[in-house]
Amino acid sequence: MHHKALRCISRYGSAVLLVVIGTVSTWAVMALIAMPLFAFYIWPIAKATCAGGLGPGVIAAILALFMSNYFFLPPYFSLASDASLLPLIGCYLGTVVFIVNRPALSPSFCGLAGHPSSAAQAISMPWHSTSG
Secondary structure: OHHHHHHHHHHHHHHHHHHHHHHHHHHHHHHHHOOOOHHHHHHHHHHHHHHHOHHHHHHHHHHHHHHHHHHHOOOOOOOOOOOOHHHHHHHHHHHHHHHHHOOOOOOOOOOOOOOHHHHHHHHHOOOOOOOO
16 A cells, blocks of 8 residues: 555656646746747646556646746736636646547657557557657
């Protein structure tokens, strides 16, 4: 049971850490071009979903939504931004979780291109080539 709890903490903790890295990256680029690039949240959410599964992916997407709202949408350092933007950003980040969580779409992205379970998927989806 102890091993299972540590694995769960590791999966969700990694999701949080990846989103923090995405936030720092967004902040650094925003300092250069004066615009937030929410695309920096795609990689952390996708990797959290690949490595940890649907739960950590959803947590990463929700955390990214709140962090992007808090840090990058006026009024800054507040969750009271234009409410019409939140559903758009939420759909954007949720789409990443949905796409990456689809087994037929993600074997090469998640590092499973050579995995036996991805062979049948590669046959039915020819754009997933397993050759270099």
